[in-house]
Amino acid sequence: MINEDMPPVIDPTIPSAARIYDYFLGGKDNFPADRAAAERVMELGRLAGFNVRDMSRANRAYLARVVRTLAGAGIRQFVDIGAGLPTQQNVHQVAQAVAPEARVVYVDNDPIVLTHARALLADSPQTIAIEGDLREPGKILADPVIRAHIDFDQPVAILVMAILHFVKDDQHAADIMTTLCEGVPRGGYLAISHAYSELRVVETMDEAHQVYDRTNTGDFVHRPPAHLASWFTGLELLAPGAVPVELWRPTHDEWPGDPDNSGFLGAVGHKP
Numbered sequence: 001m002i003n004e005d006m007p008p009v010i011d012p013t014i015p016s017a018a019r020i021y022d023y024f025l026g027g028k029d030n031f032p033a034d035r036a037a038a039e040r041v042m043e044l045g046r047l048a049g050f051n052v053r054d055m056s057r058a059n060r061a062y063l064a065r066v067v068r069t070l071a072g073a074g075i076r077q078f079v080d081i082g083a084g085l086p087t088q089q090n091v092h093q094v095a096q097a098v099a100p101e102a103r104v105v106y107v108d109n110d111p112i113v114l115t116h117a118r119a120l121l122a123d124s125p126q127t128i129a130i131e132g133d134l135r136e137p138g139k140i141l142a143d144p145v146i147r148a149h150i151d152f153d154q155p156v157a158i159l160v161m162a163i164l165h166f167v168k169d170d171q172h173a174a175d176i177m178t179t180l181c182e183g184v185p186r187g188g189y190l191a192i193s194h195a196y197s198e199l200r201v202v203e204t205m206d207e208a209h210q211v212y213d214r215t216n217t218g219d220f221v222h223r224p225p226a227h228l229a230s231w232f233t234g235l236e237l238l239a240p241g242a243v244p245v246e247l248w249r250p251t252h253d254e255w256p257g258d259p260d261n262s263g264f265l266g267a268v269g270h271k272p
């Protein structure tokens with residue numbers, strides 16, 4: 001865990017996936033290198049006929065719908081891996097609007113995310129932020145700070161939103177999901193979103209991949225719905241299955257995004 005009294009050592013000249021995404025969402029927690037990378041990806045998207053900002057907002061709206069749905073189903077504990085910089089509709093705010101007693105752990109491997117999260121959470125004892133790496137899921141699940149905050153004898157929802165596509169190796173991604181599936185207690189859930197552009201393989205994507213290759217996470221990969229669905233070992237996928245996030249239980253009172261402009265697939269599994 002980082003020392004909370006010391007500012008994290010960061011190199012602002014290396015674009016960060018968290019800060020690029022923050023820029024897509026209209027946030028201010030980003031540096032010139034992040035904005036330049038984000039603007040280039042948005043421009044490449046425009047050339048290919050899609051809107052990267054709307055894709056990101058739709059992913060964020062899906063995240064909020066999932067948390068609201070699971071809190072409505074009685075879940076009171078959330079572990080959000082790859083939490084990202086605080087923005088609108090953060091997991092603890094959405095969950096606690098349904099159930100004020102809900103407890104949340106944010107996990108991220110970007111120190112600047114943790115600094116911002118902790119500043120936001122200074123007066124929210126039910127919510128904590130810790131450093132952890134998705135590529136070591138066993139370590140996250142065994143982390144004593146998480147175990148002190150979350151009771152794994154009770155149902156827990158593990159959220160892995162817009163991050164698994166940074167794990168390039170298929171077998172490694174599948175192994176991570178297997179460990180997380182095993183870590184979900186009975187009655188709990190595992191929810192993911194994942195980059196998706198299967199129907200829209202266009203030349204401009206090559207340069208977008210190069211832009212991400214120069215970030216702190218490296219490049220990302222696309223995977224099709226059946227591939228994602230196969231990762232939920234021992235869990236039952238909630239309807240409507242692995243689908244573009246805009247189609248995952250949209251509501252009439254909130255903008256779910258445009259399915260024709262989808263950049264992310266979503267899927268939520270339940271351990272009976």
Ligand SMILES: C[S@@+](CC[C@H](N)C(=O)[O-])C[C@H]1O[C@@H](n2cnc3c(N)ncnc32)[C@H](O)[C@@H]1O
Binds near residue numbers: 021083084
């Ligand atoms: C695109 S943001 C997604 C934020 C949020 N989950 C959402 O969907 O709105 C991806 C986040 O994952 C984090 N991340 C990337 N690779 C990671 C890893 N191996 N372990 C932990 N966090 C990681 C980044 O720092 C960033 O905050």
